Amino acid sequence: xxxxxxxxxxxxxxxxxxxxxxxxxxxxxxxxxxxxxxxxxxxxxxxxxxxxxxxxxxxxxxxxxxxxxxxxxxxxxxxxxxxxxxxxxxxxxxxxxxxxxxxxxxxxxxxxxxxxxxxxxxxxxxxxxxxxxxxxxxxxxxxxxxxxxxxxxxxxxxxxxxxxxxxxxxxxxxxxxxxxxxxxxxxxxxxxxxxxxxxxxxxxxxxxxxxxxxxxxxxxxxxxxxxxxxxxxxxxxxxxxxxxxxxxxxxxxxxxxxxxxxxxxxxxxxxxxxxxxxxxxxxxxxxxxxxxxxxxxxxxxxxxxxxxxxxxxxxxxxxxxxxxxxxxxxxxxxxxxxxxxxxxxxxxxxxxxxxxxxxxxxxxxxxxxxxxxxxxxxxxxxxxxxxxxxxxxxxx
Amino acid sequence: xxxxxxxxxxxxxxxxxxxxxxxxxxxxxxxxxxxxxxxxxxxxxxxxxxxxxxxxxxxxxxxxxxxxxxxxxxxxxxxxxxxxxxxxxxxxxxxxxxxxxxxxxxxxxxxxxxxxxxxxxxxxxxxxxxxxxxxxxxxxxxxxxxxxxxxxxxxxxxxxxxxxxxxxxxxxxxxxxxxxxxxxxxxxxxxxxxxxxxxxxxxxxxxxxxxxxxxxxxxxxxxxxxxxxxxxxxxxxxxxxxxxxxxxxxxxxxxxxxxxxxxxxxxxxxxxxxxxxxxxxxxxxxxxxxxxxxxxxxxxxxxxxxxxxxxxxxxxxxxxxxxxxxxxxxxxxxxxxxxxxxxxxxxxxxxxxxxxxxxxxxxxxxxxxxxxxxxxxxxxxxxxxxxxxxxxxxxx
Numbered sequence: 085x086x087x088x089x090x091x092x093x094x095x096x097x098x099x100x101x102x103x104x105x106x107x108x109x110x111x112x113x114x115x116x117x118x119x120x121x122x123x124x125x126x127x128x129x130x131x132x133x134x135x136x137x138x139x140x141x142x143x144x145x146x147x148x149x150x151x152x153x154x155x156x157x158x159x160x161x162x163x164x165x166x167x168x169x170x171x172x173x174x175x176x177x178x179x180x181x182x183x184x185x186x187x188x189x190x191x192x193x194x195x196x197x198x199x200x201x202x203x204x205x206x207x208x209x210x211x212x213x214x215x216x217x218x219x220x221x222x223x224x225x226x227x228x229x230x231x232x233x234x235x236x237x238x239x240x241x242x243x244x245x246x247x248x249x250x251x252x253x254x255x256x257x258x259x260x261x262x263x264x265x266x267x268x269x270x271x272x273x274x275x276x277x278x279x280x281x282x283x284x285x286x287x288x289x290x291x292x293x294x295x296x297x298x299x300x301x302x303x304x305x306x307x308x309x310x311x312x313x314x315x316x317x318x319x320x321x322x323x324x325x326x327x328x329x330x331x332x333x334x335x336x337x338x339x340x341x342x343x344x345x346x347x348x349x350x351x352x353x354x355x356x357x358x359x360x361x362x363x364x365x366x367x368x369x370x371x372x373x374x375x376x377x378x379x380x381x382x383x384x385x386x387x388x389x390x391x392x393x394x395x396x397x398x399x400x401x402x403x404x405x406x407x408x409x410x411x412x413x414x415x416x417x418x419x420x421x422x423x424x425x426x427x428x429x430x431x432x433x434x435x436x437x438x439x440x441x442x443x444x445x446x447x448x449x450x451x452x453x454x455x456x457x458x459x460x461x462x463x464x465x466x467x468x469x470x471x472x473x474x475x476x477x478x479x480x
Numbered sequence: 481x482x483x484x485x486x487x488x489x490x491x492x493x494x495x496x497x498x499x500x501x502x503x504x505x506x507x508x509x510x511x512x513x514x515x516x517x518x519x520x521x522x523x524x525x526x527x528x529x530x531x532x533x534x535x536x537x538x539x540x541x542x543x544x545x546x547x548x549x550x551x552x553x554x555x556x557x558x559x560x561x562x563x564x565x566x567x568x569x570x571x572x573x574x575x576x577x578x579x580x581x582x583x584x585x586x587x588x589x590x591x592x593x594x595x596x597x598x599x600x601x602x603x604x605x606x607x608x609x610x611x612x613x614x615x616x617x618x619x620x621x622x623x624x625x626x627x628x629x630x631x632x633x634x635x636x637x638x639x640x641x642x643x644x645x646x647x648x649x650x651x652x653x654x655x656x657x658x659x660x661x662x663x664x665x666x667x668x669x670x671x672x673x674x675x676x677x678x679x680x681x682x683x684x685x686x687x688x689x690x691x692x693x694x695x696x697x698x699x700x701x702x703x704x705x706x707x708x709x710x711x712x713x714x715x716x717x718x719x720x721x722x723x724x725x726x727x728x729x730x731x732x733x734x735x736x737x738x739x740x741x742x743x744x745x746x747x748x749x750x751x752x753x754x755x756x757x758x759x760x761x762x763x764x765x766x767x768x769x770x771x772x773x774x775x776x777x778x779x780x781x782x783x784x785x786x787x788x789x790x791x792x793x794x795x796x797x798x799x800x801x802x803x804x805x806x807x808x809x810x811x812x813x814x815x816x817x818x819x820x821x822x823x824x825x826x827x828x829x830x831x832x833x834x835x836x837x838x839x840x841x842x843x844x845x846x847x848x849x850x851x852x853x854x855x856x857x858x859x860x861x862x863x864x865x866x867x868x869x870x871x872x873x874x875x876x
Contacts, residue, residue, distance in 0.1 A: 096525045105529045112525040120520050120749065121513065128696055129492045129508040133501045133825065141696055168744025170718035171567060178606055194730060199719035199744070202732035206717030210574055210607065219730065293745065299524055300537055300748035321602030322566035323595030332830060334590065334615065336598035348564025348595065349689065352696035353516065353749045429529065434728060 086372035091445040094364050095297075102428040102451045102458075107243075107271060107408050107441025110297030110361070119360035123353060135352070144355045145346055149305060151362045152296070155370065156269060156288065157279035158307050164342045165358070166350055169270060169291040169304035171320065173203045173237070175345055176287035176306060178319035180235035180264045181207075181215070183312065187234035188215050191263070195222040195242035200268055204237060222247060226257055233263040235286075240278070241271035241406030244433045246381075246399040248276075248406050252283045259284065270294060273305075275407040275443075276377065277370040280307055287312075295407070295443060296365075298358035306345050313341050322347035364445065376444035377407040380452050384409045384442065387456035392463045398437065410439045418468030419459070426467075428458040482768035487841040490760050491693075498824040498847045498854075503639075503667060503804050503837025506693030506757070515756035519749060531748070540751045541742055545701055547758045548692065551766065552665060552684065553675035554703045560738045561754070562746055565666060565687040565700035567716065569599045569633070571741055572683035572702060574715035576631035576660045577603075577611070579708065583630035584611050587659070591618040591638035596664055600633060618643060622653055629659040631682075636674070637667035637802030640829045642777075642795040644672075644802050648679045655680065660708075666690060669701075671803040671839075672773065673766040676703055683708075691803070691839060692761075694754035702741050709737050718743035760841060772840035773803040776848050780805045780838060783852035788859045794833065806835045814864035815855070822863075824854040 096112045097103055103111055127139040136142045149163035156163075177190065190204050201219065208215040220228045222242065229236060236258050241248050255265045266287040272278050274295030280288055288307040292298035308316055318338055323329045324346040327337040338344040385397045388411060395411040413419060413436060420432040430440035440455065461467065492508045493499055499507055523535040532538045545559035552559075573586065586600050597615065604611040616624045618638065625632060632654050637644045651661045662683040668674050670691030676684055684703040688694035704712060714734055719725045720742040723733040734740035781793045784807060791807040809815060809832060816828040826836035836851065858864065 096521075098526055098528075101528075103528060109524075109529045109531075111528055112520065117517065117520045117525065121517050124508065124513045124516050124695070124753070125492075128505075129513070130494055132494075132497075132499060132507055133505045133827065135505075135696060167563065167567065168718070170744040171563065171716065174716060182606075197719075198722070198728050198730060201730055202717045202719055202722060205732045206713075206715050209713060209717075210578075210715040213608075291745070299520070300531060301745045301751075302749075303747070304744070317602075317605060319602050319606040320567065320570060321598045321605075322564070323593075323598055326594070326598060330830075332594050334594060334597055336601045348566040348700070349687070349697045351699070351747055351750050353698075353753060354747050355697075357520070357749060431529065434726075 086367065086369045088376060088444055088448065091364055091368065095446045097446060100427055102454050104428065104430045104440035104442065104447065104451070104455055106297070106443040107294050108431055109293055109300055110295060111446065113297055113361045113364055115363065116299065116357045116360035120353060120357050123356035141350060141352045144352065144359065145350050146343065148355055148359050148362065149342065152273060152292070152305050153307070155278070155365060156273050156307070157281050159281050159310055162310060162313065162342050163305055163307045164345050165292070165305045165355065166303050166346055169289055170199045170203050172289040172304040172306040173200050173268065174207060175318060175320050176266045176289055177204060177207055177235065177237060179308070179316040180266055180287055182317055183264060183315065184234035187232060189232045190215060190217050190235055190237055191225065191228055191233045192217065192219050192237045193222045193225050194219055195245065195247065196237065196239045197243050197268065197270060200237060200239065222249070225249070225254060229257050229261050229263060231261055233258070233261060235264040235266055237266045239268035239270060241275065243271055244437050244439065245410050246405045246408040248404045250404070251285065255283045255285055271406050271408070276374050285309065292358050296358070297361040299354065299361070302354050302358045303351055308342055308345060316344065318344050320347050324348060324350070368445070373444055377442055378403060380442045380444060380447065380449065381405065381407065381409050383449060384440065384452045384456065387453065388459060391456055391460035394463055407443065408439060408441045410437050412436050413438055415468060419462050422462045422467040423458055426458050426462070428455045482763065482765045484772065484840055484844065487760055487764065491842045493842060496823055498850050500824065500826045500836035500838065500843065500847070500851055502839040503690050504827055505689055505696055506691060507842065509693055509757045509760055511759065512695065512753045512756035516749060516753050519752035537746060537748045540748065540755065541746050542739065544751060544755050544758065545738070548669060548688070548701050549703070551674070551761060552669050552703070553677050555677050555706055558706060558709065558738050559701055559703045560741050561688070561701045561751065562699050562742055565685055566595045566599050568685040568700040568702040569596050569664065570603060571714060571716050572662045572685055573600060573603055573631065573633060575712040576662055576683055578713055579660060579711065580630035583628060585628045586611060586613050586631055586633055587621065587624055587629045588613065588615050588633045589618045589621050590615055591641065591643065592633065592635045593639050593664065593666060596633060596635065618645070621645070621650060625653050625657050625659060627657055629654070629657060631660040631662055633662045635664035635666060637671065639667055640833050640835065641806050642801045642804040644800045647681065651679045651681055667802050667804070672770050681705065688754050692754070693757040695750065695757070698750050698754045699747055704738055704741060712740065714740050716743050720744060764841070769840055773838055774799060776838045776840060776843065776845065777801065777803065777805050779845060780836065780848045780852065783849065784855060787852055787856035790859055803839065804835060804837045806833050808832050809834055811864060815858050818858045818863040819854055822854050822858070824851050
């Protein structure tokens with residue numbers, strides 16, 4: 085049984101803060117501070133260039149990729165870390181399109197995070213070969229998978245509502261129609277059990293600064309299924325994705341396996357923080373996490389429904405949800421600022437969504453109850469009319 | 481007059497080490513350690529999501545870009561920092577090709593860093609519209625600029641030999657033929673004065689972990705000339721390059737000016753280290769730096785030429801060089817390992833180049849003389865035959 089009191093003790097949470105925004109930026113794992121300091125002073129400071137081999141910096145993307153891989157059901161050696169999620173979407177999408185040369189449709193939905201859609205638009209414009217980005221409502225995705233679709237590009241958990249797609253079913257459906265799948269796990273990795281290999285997913289990408297607590301702007305990751313990795317031709321063919329980077333050959337040859345999805349020099353300081361953050365997961369059972377998450381999110385929704393009739397729960401009540409709860413409220417922006425001023429931190433997503441991340445690693449029933457009470461008081465007293473409540477949250 | 485004793489005191493250099501590999505990875509600026517620690521504990525730890533606005537994380541790419549811009553002669557507001565150099569090459573190249581739709585040649589040379597060539601290959605393969613990467617010898621570039629050329633893609637300073645292109649002349653020549661220019665400043669930024677605006681350069685990219693001392697894997701940067709920036713259509717159209725990222729609109733609209741070259745979430749910890757490293761440049765006059773660099777590199781070459789007849793100087797003796805010296809030596813790999821074992825650190829580049837970076841911020845005549853003496857002793861005594869000399873350096 086996962087000891088959530090133990091995991092909670094591994095984070096630095098400022099006194100009195102109820103932090104329900106870990107789905108945007110996870111809090112600081114205490115030992116990450118020490119780990120980063122050691123990387124700076126003992127490794128960069130003392131080893132200098134020798135750190136690339138001596139401190140194993142060069143191997144970090146694959147080694148850390150495997151640590152994430154364990155949390156998302158990836159086969160060992162099939163995840164690498166680096167760049168940003170947007171870059172990783174580009175890589176995966178370009179590879180997928182090249183594998184389905186006779187098809188011209190990228191299928192996505194309006195619940196996808198905009199950056200994924202933007203990246204697809206940019207790729208389509210650059211390729212200029214008549215590709216179409218077809219964006220449908222989330223509940224219409226299954227019906228929209230046809231023989232025209234080269235790849236489905238979906239975020240498993242909707243960043244606004246928390247609605248969760250059925251990865252296994254949609255992947256199977258895509259395959260029946262000869263399409264490939266690209267899953268964005270931004271709101272899944274570290275939020276709930278994911279089983280990429282079990283679902284037969286083709287490509288997956290994600291970020292590490294949300295539920296994985298890697299720190300502000302920590303790198304993205306990419307997964308390519310074993311069946312495909314050796315046939316993908318990287319569009320972003322950088323030297324560290326080369327088979328032998330240190331031969332400095334004039335021509336590109338893709339690296340072995342997932343290494344070809346590396347691009348440039350790895351971001352060592354960021355990787356050190358992320359590596360430390362991942363230590364916390366060593367003793368976490370993902371099924372325990374899921375059970376705690378479902379209990380806490382249900383408690384949150386029940387509480388708000390009972391105490392705040394003006395708010396509408398938009399997160400699914402069945403299990404088809406991620407690890408967040410969202411409420412629709414016409415005064416949502418102002419109410420969220422008031423909540424933050426009361427030290428209960430969630431965030432706001434236009435036009436009217438109040439969003440709270442629920443992270444059992446450091447959030448329990450006390451925090452949920454305090455959030456509900458605070459929200460009820462704010463709504464009841466229209467606290468946002470008070471002039472001191474005018475702060476901004478930021479970033480997904 | 482720049483006070484190089486003062487700049488030297490700002491770095492941590494391990495006792496007794498002669499570090500001539502700052503063209504691969506710059507050493508640790510002492511106050512960068514403290515700055516990173518503060519970013520981790522006081523900003524990430526205490527401000528959490530509020531750091532994006534409260535600690536100004538979101539503005540770092542442009543603000544730090546301007547600090548670099550000052551060192552490379554860029555107009556204010558035309559440099560942004562993020563991703564890696566390879567990604568920035570891709571962005572610049574894709575933009576340049578789109579601006580010359582009737583041309584099909586990317587002109588580069590064999591002195592370019594391989595990753596730039598690889599990225600061009602990958603882009604060409606993805607576009608699949610008959611583009612050609614034409615790679616000529618460095619001394620043949622001028623003659624090879626024709627009306628076929630869409631863009632010249634050149635690294636100003638050759639990473640192996642230190643040979644420096646004439647940026648002003650080649651840029652003018654490219655423009656006469658209707659071509660655009662993309663300059664890679666990996667071995668220029670912080671190594672010598674660069675005048676992008678004076679040369680009329682169109683695009684430039686660079687990395688920050690070499691002469692700028694930003695730390696292992698610190699981010700790349702990109703410059704787009706004022707005349708072009710508003711017409712470039714980003715191929716890597718990520719959400720932070722969007723005009724209004726926090727509107728979460730479903731369609732991409734490029735951001736204002738250089739901001740459109742942003743892609744994903746900025747790497748805050750890496751940016752904090754880089755920002756601290758750039759403080760050192762506030763009191764450095766680039767002409768003083770250049771004068772010191774030319775004196776030190778000449779002294780190095782003179783010394784080796786006198787003391788080590790077996791080595792051939794391959795760095796130009798006139799001023800057409802960067803801030804490194806390179807020697808050709810058939811036993812170069814083994815000799816460099818022996819030198820590193822003697823605590824004089826340079827690096828080796830296949831097939832036979834011994835390479836030393838010369839960085840006046842923390843290297844003076846004493847270090848140059850010790851490097852020459854050490855090298856002379858190693859070559860004289862064939863010290864590499866001793867079994868304990870078997871270490872590896874790494875990374876450009």
